[in-house]
Structure formats: structure tokens, C-alpha cells
Amino acid sequence: MLEKPIRDRKAERHAATRAEILDAAWEVVRSEGLAALSLRDLAGKVGMQAPSLYSYFDSKHAIYDAMFAQGARAYLEQVRATPLTGDPLTDLRAAVRCFVRFCSEDPARYQLMFQRTIPGFEPSPETFAIAIEGLELLERRLAELGVTDARSIDLFTALGTGIAAQQISNDPGGDRWTRLVDDAVDMFFEHVTKHLPLTRRDPT
Amino acid sequence: MLEKPIRDRKAERHAATRAEILDAAWEVVRSEGLAALSLRDLAGKVGMQAPSLYSYFDSKHAIYDAMFAQGARAYLEQVRATPLTGDPLTDLRAAVRCFVRFCSEDPARYQLMFQRTIPGFEPSPETFAIAIEGLELLERRLAELGVTDARSIDLFTALGTGIAAQQISNDPGGDRWTRLVDDAVDMFFEHVTKHLPLTRRDPT
DNA sequence: GTCTATATTTGGATAGAC
DNA sequence: GTCTATCCAAATATAGAC
Numbered sequence: 001m002l003e004k005p006i007r008d009r010k011a012e013r014h015a016a017t018r019a020e021i022l023d024a025a026w027e028v029v030r031s032e033g034l035a036a037l038s039l040r041d042l043a044g045k046v047g048m049q050a051p052s053l054y055s056y057f058d059s060k061h062a063i064y065d066a067m068f069a070q071g072a073r074a075y076l077e078q079v080r081a082t083p084l085t086g087d088p089l090t091d092l093r094a095a096v097r098c099f100v101r102f103c104s105e106d107p108a109r110y111q112l113m114f115q116r117t118i119p120g121f122e123p124s125p126e127t128f129a130i131a132i133e134g135l136e137l138l139e140r141r142l143a144e145l146g147v148t149d150a151r152s153i154d155l156f157t158a159l160g161t162g163i164a165a166q167q168i169s170n171d172p173g174g175d176r177w178t179r180l181v182d183d184a185v186d187m188f189f190e191h192v193t194k195h196l197p198l199t200r201r202d203p204t
Numbered sequence: 205m206l207e208k209p210i211r212d213r214k215a216e217r218h219a220a221t222r223a224e225i226l227d228a229a230w231e232v233v234r235s236e237g238l239a240a241l242s243l244r245d246l247a248g249k250v251g252m253q254a255p256s257l258y259s260y261f262d263s264k265h266a267i268y269d270a271m272f273a274q275g276a277r278a279y280l281e282q283v284r285a286t287p288l289t290g291d292p293l294t295d296l297r298a299a300v301r302c303f304v305r306f307c308s309e310d311p312a313r314y315q316l317m318f319q320r321t322i323p324g325f326e327p328s329p330e331t332f333a334i335a336i337e338g339l340e341l342l343e344r345r346l347a348e349l350g351v352t353d354a355r356s357i358d359l360f361t362a363l364g365t366g367i368a369a370q371q372i373s374n375d376p377g378g379d380r381w382t383r384l385v386d387d388a389v390d391m392f393f394e395h396v397t398k399h400l401p402l403t404r405r406d407p408t
Numbered sequence: 409g410t411c412t413a414t415a416t417t418t419g420g421a422t423a424g425a426c
Numbered sequence: 427g428t429c430t431a432t433c434c435a436a437a438t439a440t441a442g443a444c
Binding site: 032033034035036111114115116117118119151154155157158159160161162163165166169176177180183184186187188190191194 | 315370
Binding site: 218221252253255256259260 | 427428429430431
């Protein structure tokens with residue numbers, strides 16, 4: 001008896017083409033901006049006519065959604081590839097460095113995932129779930145440092161996204177802000193260990 | 205001899221209509237997103253046909269530019285309206301509170317001024333010059349505190365923009381991040397007074 | 409699965425009458 | 427200054443042949 005066709009060559013080809021389309025889409029948005037992605041352009045890059053794309057994606061938003069999911073998965077991979085030392089502060093620094101690098105190495109991806117400037121687009125629940133894993137990972141790292149209160153966590157995410165945002169907007173391709181990560185984490189850590197739980201000081 | 209016509213009624217009317225158009229434009233972008241502004245829509249809101257707008261603005265980008273300028277002027281006004289107490293730290297807190305409030309009270313304006321997501325648009329030099337005054341003002345405040353090194357200033361702007369960005373993205377209309385401003389400024393100030401000049405700690 | 413052809417909408421911008 | 431009419435380009439998406 002012959003082997004069963006456990007490899008579905010048709011499905012493989014389909015998936016490969018999907019991936020090729022997404023690769024081309026990333027190229028387009030990186031060079032011309034996220035909002036400038038058009039199906040005609042995209043189809044051209046992969047040697048197709050625009051309508052053919054609909055064999056692979058239901059709509060333009062579906063393409064954005066798949067790109068969002070790729071971004072979220074890429075982030076998780078980068079986080080998991082970061083070696084742990086066992087020292088919480090060192091590991092936290094590494095985590096933030098990882099996040100800031102992830103954001104600033106691809107502004108278009110950052111815009112897609114964190115800025116939401118495409119009118120009418122929001123990621124599907126399944127896609128968004130992937131992205132949430134990233135945040136939870138960060139919170140676990142903070143918890144290891146004894147930082148569990150919501151205010152401190154919020155302050156920390158503001159610091160991380162602020163560095164990334166400034167880097168992208170005002171020094172794309174450089175390291176003017178990314179190199180501040182370690183200082184920033186130290187600053188946060190010192191403050192938080194001194195004031196746990198972080199209390200509000202009203203200007204009375 | 206009769207008085208000269210020092211009031212140019214025609215010019216006044218023209219300026220008033222321009223202002224009316226810009227008001228309507230703000231309405232549109234606030235409710236439908238910055239990228240969703242279209243000349244047809246806009247003209248409709250002020251009871252015109254689209255081509256009539258060209259009597260007031262040379263192009264769509266010119267409208268964005270005028271909006272940018274209005275935003276920059278509005279920020280300067282808000283800064284100048286903030287009373288100074290003479291205590292540098294108090295004044296710095298107030299300045300950041302002012303900035304974060306300015307950003308988060310109008311996400312569309314924030315997107316126009318700080319995120320630059322409109323393909324092909326960038327403010328004219330004259331317009332941009334207004335915006336720069338704002339940053340210089342902040343730097344003067346920091347200088348009064350003895351903070352003059354570039355790294356510290358960059359860290360500070362990252363903190364401010366991070367709070368604003370998180371507020372807009374994750375709690376629009378609320379105060380989850382804006383209320384952290386005072387803590388953030390204190391954290392920064394403590395760190396900076398301890399480590400002046402802010403030095404780099406390499407993970408060797 | 410891919411194509412051609414096309415529907416449909418919408419956008420910015422211009423010409424020229426009034 | 428405002429209008430009508432129009433141009434031109436571009437977009438997403440669908441229908442149906444092959």
C-alpha cells in the first residue's frame with residue numbers, strides 16, 4: 001500500500017504564496033508608508049493582477065491583519081530569544097532593550113501595531129491575542145522585581161513606548177534614544193524600590 | 205478729509221471664512237480620523253462645493269499645514285497661560301502636565317503634529333518654526349533645574365511623550381496615564397540630581 | 409488560480425461661466 | 427468668490443471566462 005499523501009502540496013503552495021505576498025507587502029509599507037499600500041502595487045510586486053490577491057486574502061484589511069499577526073509573532077520570538085541571566089534587573093533591562101529595538105527597527109510595523117492609523121482597521125481577536133502575550137511577559141518580569149501595582153506598570157510602559165516613539169520620530173535609524181534604555185530602567189527601578197507602593201503626591 | 209479705510213473688510217471676510225473652514229476640518233478629523241479628511245466632505249460642512257475651497261487654500265496639504273500651525277500656536281498659548289510659581293520643580297511638573305494634556309485632549313491633533321502619518325505631508329518651515337518654540341521653552345525650564353546635558357533632555361522628552369502616547373492609545377478620554385505625570389517628573393528629577401551628568405552604564 | 413473586464417466609489421484638482 | 431461640469435487618477439472589490 002502506498003503512503004498516504006500526508007503532504008498537501010497544494011496547501012503548501014498556497015501558504016507559500018501567501019507568505020510571498022506578505023513579504024512584498026512589508027517591502028511596500030517600509031518604503032512608501034503604511035497607508036500607501038495598494039492592492040495594485042502589491043500585486044505588481046509579486047507578478048499578479050490585483051484581483052488574484054483575493055484568492056489569498058479576503059480583503060485589504062485581512063492583509064493588514066496577517067501583517068499584524070506576523071509582527072506580534074516576531075516580537076514573541078525576539079523576546080524568547082533573549083537569554084535570561086537570572087538577575088531580575090539585568091533581565092528587565094534586556095526586555096526593554098528588546099522592545100525598543102523591535103519598535104525602532106521597523107517604523108512601519110510599529111505604526112501598524114501600536115499607532116492604529118489605518119481608518120477602519122483593527123486586528124482580529126485571534127491576532128490581538130498574540131500581541132497580548134508580549135505585554136503579559138513584561139508584566140511577569142516586573143513582578144519578579146516586586147513591581148505589581150498598576151501605576152508602576154503603567155509608568156514603565158510609558159517609559160518604554162516613549163523611548164521607542166522618540167527614536168522613530170526624531171532619529172530614525174540612529175540610537176539617540178535607544179541608548180538611553182539602561183539609564184531609563186535604572187531610573188525607574190530606583191524610584192520604584194524607594195516608593196513602593198508608588199503613591200500620589202498632590203500639589204497641595 | 206475722510207478716514208482712510210484702515211479696515212480691509214474683504215480681507216477680514218476672507219480670513220473669517222478660512223477660519224471657518226479650518227474649524228470644520230478639525231471637526232471632521234476628530235470624528236472620522238485625520239486621514240479621512242476629504243475636500244468634498246469638508247466643503248459640504250461649510251456649505252460650499254469642493255472647488256470653492258481653492259479660493260482659500262492652495263491644496264489639501266495647505267489645509268493640513270494651517271491646522272498644524274493652529275495646533276502649534278494653541279500649544280504655545282497653553283504654555284504661556286500656565287502660571288509660574290518660581291519653584292523650578294513645581295513649574296516643570298506643570299509644564300509636563302500641560303504638554304500631556306495638550307496631546308491627549310485631541311488625538312487627531314497629536315497625530316497631525318507628532319506622528320506624521322499623512323503620506324507626503326510635512327509642515328512648511330514657517331509652520332514648523334512655531335512648533336519648535338515649544339520645545340525650546342521646555343529646555344529652558346529644564347536648564348533652570350540645572351539639567352542641560354542632551355541625554356537627560358532626551359530622556360525627559362521620552363517620558364513626556366510616552367505618557368501622552370499611552371494615554372491616547374490605551375485610555376482615550378481617561379486619565380490613567382496623565383495622572384502619573386507628577387510621579388514621573390519626580391522620578392526623573394531624583395535620578396538626574398543624583399547622577400549629574402547622566403552617565404552611560406554599559407553592560408560589561 | 410489567474411486572468412480580463414468592469415463596477416463602483418472616491419479622491420484631488422482645473423476650466424470657465426456667472 | 428462661487429458655482430457647474432469635468433478631468434484624471436486611483437482605490438477596493440466582483441463577475442465570469444479560461
